[in-house]
Amino acid sequence: MPDSAIVVHNLSKVYGSGDRAVRALDHVELTIPTGTVFGLLGPNGAGKTTLIKALTGITDITEGGASVAGFDIQREPMEVKARIGWVAAEVILDDDFTARENLWLQARLQRLTNWEPRAEELLRYFSLADRADDKVSHFSTGMRKKLEIALALLHQPRVIFMDEPTIGLDVSTRRMLWDIVTGVHKEFGVTVLLTTHYIEEADALCDRIAIIDRGRILAEGTPSELKGRVRADIVQLELAGEVDAAVLAALPGVQEARAQGNDWVVRVGSSEAFLPQLLAKFPPAAIRRISVEKPSLETVFLEITGRRIGEDEPMRDVRKFYAQMQRVRG
Amino acid sequence: MKPAYSAFWGLYVREILRTFRNPFVLIITVVQPFMWLAFFGSSFSLLPASELEALFGASNYIQFLLPGVLSTSMLTVGMFGSMSTIQDKRFGFMKRILITPTSKGTVFVTKALGSASRGLVQFPIMIGAALAFGVTFHVVWWEWFVWIFALMLLATGFCSLFLAITARSTDWQTPGVVSNFITMPLMFSSAALFGSSHFPAWMQAISNVNPITFTALLGRSFVLGTATDWSYLGYLALFAVVMLAIGYFVSSRWLRVE
Secondary structure, three states, rough: OEEEEEEEEEEEEOOOOHOOEEEEEEEEEEEEEEOOOOEEEEEOOHHHHHHHHHHHHOOOOOOEEEEOEEEEEEOOHHHOOEEEEEEOOOOOOOOEEEHHHHHHHHHHHHHOOHHHHHHHHHHHHHOOHHHHHHHHHHHHHHHHHHHHHHHHHOOOOOOOEEEEEOOOOOOHHHHHHHHHHHHHHHHHHHEEEEEEHHHHHHHHHOOEEEEEOOEEEEEEOOHHHHHOOOOOOEEEEEEEEOOOHHHHHHHOOEEEEEEEOOOOEEEOOOOOHHOOOOOHHOHHHHEEEEEEOOOHHHHHHHHHHHOOOOOOOOHHHHHHHHHHHHHHHO | OOOHHHHHHHHHHHHHHHHHHHHHHHHHHOOOOOOHHHHHHHHHHOHHHHHHHHHHHOHHHHHHHHHHHHHHHHHHHHHHHHHHHHHHOOOOHHHHHOOOOOOHHHHHHHHHHHHHHHHOOOHHHHHHHHHHHHOOOOOOHHHHHHHHHHHHHHHHHHHHHHHHHOOOOOOOHHHHHHHHHHHHHHHHHHOOOOOOOHOOHHHHHHHHHOHHHOOOOOOOOHHHOOOOOOOHHHHHHHHHHHHHHHHHHHHHHOOOOO
């Protein structure tokens, strides 16, 4: 097995042409080590799904190349497809079929021989064995997600692509899915490429993360390495009266102080060192609220892109989810 | 690894099972033939047998009509095959299929043959309905199997045609629009409902190359026990093979995934 499960070199994807051309991926360079859970973190429209589509052969690429599980995606697409699994953002199962029949169909599509023992093992692993002969239209969302992951694992793939697997799920189902992803990775030793725009999800699940925005990979590393890039804590203050920025900037350890509405956003080297200085300068009655944000993937994203990950698109996320639901319901 | 027919068989069985597990499709499949025979088939019921014989070569219009209605119903089979493909695109199932080592060509062939097979369900229902209306048949079993085979060829051709036309579409309405565009001229310019000998010359020219005519005349010769022109079977085979080839070519290159 190659050291790198996925190698992407100079990959670009342009939709349309001329004035209406949209560059969804812009010279992406990426290496994903075998056996890792790798996260692609970025806002909606960043290019995460397009990258998965390109790597799984669902869409053509405009420029560059890539290999998955040691096979070139353009020259050997069928070899790649025999070695990958896929978990969609929306659950895609055949609702008229039972869980076992869905597994049978997947085995047929993957041209598997002697697939039944593996299917039984997966049904047991995902606690679906006692519902294996029920139509999946009667399953809960969590059970449907589990079955979808079982389908992706049936042919013992080397790489699983999970495209925003928790979008639209409630908190408890999302947590359950996190446990499943971690468990699957450990139990089956498969490389996972997961896209998400949930920062806490990337932080909780991924060994390595690439931050993608507007089709470009902006940073890549372990969560700690990325957090290490932001050498500052963010302190947000709401003060009772008017204060000059220079007063805050003069406090020891302050790197930057800027007003944001009624609040002050202060970047400091260490919040632990800064807070006593602040309290010494201002009496408690002058401070209405203090919040401290330690280096996180959120602040990393902010540092790299100049904006928060969901800042300009809260409705877009909702719209995307409902568009998917509408599509599924016809 | 199993050979490529593994995926073909999986998708083919899926097509068939989905039909039989959908109560609405089954109800329509059973009711539609009765409606045709009851409403359209009864339109000449008050004509004396001698006039029916002179006009249609049969003592009962339903006896004449049955092979034609079965042939034209293969047109709607094509529409349903096309709608099933669009459903797979919209539900994301096409992506699930094509992320496995299954080619677009395999998907096309299974859709075409699966839909065509599904259409044949109407054969026994239609025969049963005709019997219920008191129709008698000239029965030579092997000829009836040839008739079923001819219907399968016709359905395969039409399914391929519909799938090729709608390969790029993800709009639910497209198959209906295409169907409206294709069905009416093909149905009325064929010998399915009436003999073509009373058609004007230009319509006769169309009827003479219309695959619905070939299937209707072939089936009618079996039902009435008249002389059979076996060249119709050859034309139908050619129609099915050419349409399959065109559909395979179009789908392999242009079938949209979503």
